[in-house]
Amino acid sequence: MRVLGIDPGYAIVGWGVVEYAGNRFAPVAYGAVCTDKDTPFEQRLCEVYDGVLDICKRYQPQALSLEKLYYQHNQTTVIGVAEARGVILLAAAQCGIPIYEYTPMQVKQAVTGYGKAVKKQIQEMTRILLKLPAIPKPDDTADALAMAVAHCHCATSRLSGLR
Template identity: 50%
Template sequence: MLILGIDPGTAIMGYGLIEKNGQKLSPVTYSCWRTPSDLPMPDRLRMLYESLEDFLGEYSPDVMAVEELFFNRNTTTAITVGQARGVILLSAARRNIEVSEYTPLQVKQAVVGYGKADKKQIQYMVKAILSLQETPKPDDTADALAIAICHAHSMGRRINGGMFK
């Protein structure tokens, strides 16, 4: 099964495609898409949409896992991340790809085993779990792989589209 993890953003959108074969997780490809900050937002969203559409056409993942919108004090960031998530959800819907959403806490718990893990701990575990030679860069790419790993670890606990607790 091919699982695409995406860390939404408009400046940098990280992605990580992994394959789950039994209990084994293997990296397929991972990187990020970047948009120039001087472009108007509609153009940046179009660029992300086109990049994602090309990717989905080439790799045909079975499922997508996306980080849920985490809203803290910065409403501007939350709005732009929400717009990027809209692009992701639209692309998935157009191709009938199931999307699962995970909070940062769920991702940290699934990958590190600790909900307050920092970026370095997440990156270390992503590298170890996927047997990578180097830590994925930038952080958005490592986060996307962590989201995909979270989904892979959560799949056995899903019942009727929801999480079994």
């Protein structure tokens, strides 16, 4: 199974493609789509869309794993992130990629086995599972890889429950 994990945003969209077979993970590619703060917001959304569409076409994932949006502190930021999520979802839908959403607690549980793990624990466990020499930077990229790993664990758990 090939999964694209995305940490949504409009300044930085972390992404990571992971291959999962036989309980083994292999990183395929990862990085970030970055937009300039001085660029008009609507153009930033175009850049996010184009970047994610290119990733979807280039790596042809079988699933997109994305964090569920939740309101944290800044109402202005959450609206912008929601709009960025919209263009991300559109790009995936246009490529025919099924979309799966997970809460932060579900990701923590799936990656570390502990629903209240801290960010560094998640990043380190993701690094170990993917056999990476270091935690990818920026943090958004590491978070995106964790999203992909979480979906691999959750999807196979769902499938094994169907047997």
